[in-house]
Amino acid sequence: MKNKIYQFMQGRYGADDLSRFSLWVAVAFLVVALITRNSILDTLALLILVWCYFRMLSKNYSKRYAENEWFLGIKSKVTGFFQGRANTAKQSKEYHIYKCPTCKQKIRVPRGKGKISIHCPKCNTDFIKKS
Ligand SMILES: [Zn+2]
Structure with missing residues (x-):
């Protein structure tokens, strides 16, 4: 069998x-x-x-x-x-994901750091956001 x-x-x-x-x-x-x-x-x-x-x-x-x-x-x-x-x-x-106000590039920023200046690596714009 x-x-x-x-x-x-x-x-x-x-x-x-x-x-x-x-x-x-x-x-x-x-x-x-x-x-x-x-x-x-x-x-x-x-x-x-x-x-x-x-x-x-x-x-x-x-x-x-x-x-x-x-x-x-x-x-x-x-x-x-x-x-x-x-x-x-x-x-x-x-992380917080922000968009660059100039070129809309997405930028990842660590959370909980207070107000920080974010530098866009694509178009070199600096902008301030709360993280
Ligand atoms: Zn940009």
């Missing part, structure tokens, strides 16, 4: 990031479908599961690989976006 499963799985693509992610999405959909008794989500979860198994059992390596690469590209874009946001939020706690 074990041998048969092994033979069956040989040459198959198997699990990757995309299939793991879609499994989680399917599970999430199933949970929400159970709570809300939403039959559309139920069907959607089933479709995702079928698609997921189709990919894992597929023998078309290059196509599956390309799909996974595409997914990883989107994933890194999404995580990059949120990391960028978290960064700005963190910075706004410690």
Whole structure:
């Protein structure tokens, strides 16, 4: 029996990031479908599961690989976006962003230093702001 499963799985693509992610999405959909008794989500979860198994059992390596690469590209874009946001939020706690009145260049100034003179590195204007 074990041998048969092994033979069956040989040459198959198997699990990757995309299939793991879609499994989680399917599970999430199933949970929400159970709570809300939403039959559309139920069907959607089933479709995702079928698609997921189709990919894992597929023998078309290059196509599956390309799909996974595409997914990883989107994933890194999404995580990059949120990391960028978290960064700005963190910075706004410690820094004030001012715009130069002359050239609109954004200048980062540390907070809590009282009235300071800010020098614009782009157009050499000096202006006074409270930090
Ligand atoms: Zn300027």
